[in-house]
Amino acid sequence: MVIHLNEKLCVGCQLCLEVCPTGCFEFDEQAKKARLILPLSCLDCKACELNCEGNAIKIEKSLFQNFFAQLI
Amino acid sequence: MELLNTLKELISISIAGLAFPGFNFHVKPGLYPIGNPSKEAPILITSNYFVTYKRVTASLKKQAIIAWLLVVDTKGVNVWCSAAGRNFTAEKVISQITKSNLSKSVSHSRLILPQLSAAGIDHMKLKQEGWDAKFGPIDINDIGEYLSNNCKKNPAISQVRFPVQKRIENTISHNVFITLILLPLVLLINILANPIGFLRPWSEWLLPNVLFLFVYIWVFGLLYGITYSRIPFRSGFLKGLLISIPFVPLCSFIFFNETTLDFILGIGTLFLYSTVISTDFDGFTPIVGMDFFEKDLILLALSSVIIVLIVIIAPLIG
Numbered sequence: 001m002v003i004h005l006n007e008k009l010c011v012g013c014q015l016c017l018e019v020c021p022t023g024c025f026e027f028d029e030q031a032k033k034a035r036l037i038l039p040l041s042c043l044d045c046k047a048c049e050l051n052c053e054g055n056a057i058k059i060e061k062s063l064f065q066n067f068f069a070q071l072i
Numbered sequence: 073m074e075l076l077n078t079l080k081e082l083i084s085i086s087i088a089g090l091a092f093p094g095f096n097f098h099v100k101p102g103l104y105p106i107g108n109p110s111k112e113a114p115i116l117i118t119s120n121y122f123v124t125y126k127r128v129t130a131s132l133k134k135q136a137i138i139a140w141l142l143v144v145d146t147k148g149v150n151v152w153c154s155a156a157g158r159n160f161t162a163e164k165v166i167s168q169i170t171k172s173n174l175s176k177s178v179s180h181s182r183l184i185l186p187q188l189s190a191a192g193i194d195h196m197k198l199k200q201e202g203w204d205a206k207f208g209p210i211d212i213n214d215i216g217e218y219l220s221n222n223c224k225k226n227p228a229i230s231q232v233r234f235p236v237q238k239r240i241e242n243t244i245s246h247n248v249f250i251t252l253i254l255l256p257l258v259l260l261i262n263i264l265a266n267p268i269g270f271l272r273p274w275s276e277w278l279l280p281n282v283l284f285l286f287v288y289i290w291v292f293g294l295l296y297g298i299t300y301s302r303i304p305f306r307s308g309f310l311k312g313l314l315i316s317i318p319f320v321p322l323c324s325f326i327f328f329n330e331t332t333l334d335f336i337l338g339i340g341t342l343f344l345y346s347t348v349i350s351t352d353f354d355g356f357t358p359i360v361g362m363d364f365f366e367k368d369l370i371l372l373a374l375s376s377v378i379i380v381l382i383v384i385i386a387p388l389i390g
Contacts, residue, residue: 001364015195018206019187021358022231044361047190
């Protein structure tokens, strides 16, 4: 599983920060956009993808990408 | 009545992993007043799983919160699992709002949803229906802090935790599940491995194999569940492997010490049991996703093949 945040599409609503249960995102106050800071902590719950107002977040299924990085 | 409810809660938690449809752990969906709410009181939303409802109402009373509680029909499943399984959706919330005539009981349109329901609820759909939905804290025990902070969250109340009390609860639920899966399997293997099966004295196979496994599941499971957050790695398989390194040889030395071959076979079998238990426990934690679990299952499958080959080849070598 790989999480992508397209910062160009981010509208700065901060919903991703509000719904993420593992703190994958932070808010860049200067750019007024969300930033992905802990992609490996993502639980694949898809709450951010479902609620993102700018459709800026995409979660892709990928079994072998980041295989060991995620498990360790 | 309270004792009966507590007993029902314990049974519900214990068999939660079985998802057996015959058990009725549903609460009637609807609008429940907590205290004596006015039209301006906050509207909280939750699932209709019996344990969730009981804990939410108890926590609200403890925190002296006066509110409306809208219980949505999530087929008796808890918040996160029902959201992930698309049983707790914006459509279901809207349907329950209509059925409960919510707009007649309140004079505002602010809804507070449990944060973990965000995996299934698209807040934009609620907005389109005129409801201003916010995702509250993960744990209902933090709702007082959330409300008094003008519905603002800090990381401490918006990130999932897995404290020891929850770990023990989930371990019990998992142990019941794994016992009902592994015990019949090992029983069957024992019968198939010995064509005369039950004709052999039961003390020769039932006690050393099946009852030993039962005790092993509960001892290892509890040890693993309690120490879970202190063991390095995120992977349940690797955690199980690590904790097994001192535990398994010691058990094998105590219980399978007649010959060197017995000792080696004991180690192989116990490593297999331990890693099956620890990997499967991934699914009983709130901090592991499905994608992660699939990766762990690959490691378990590979190691199981190696162990089974050792168990088959070791007696042939001698």
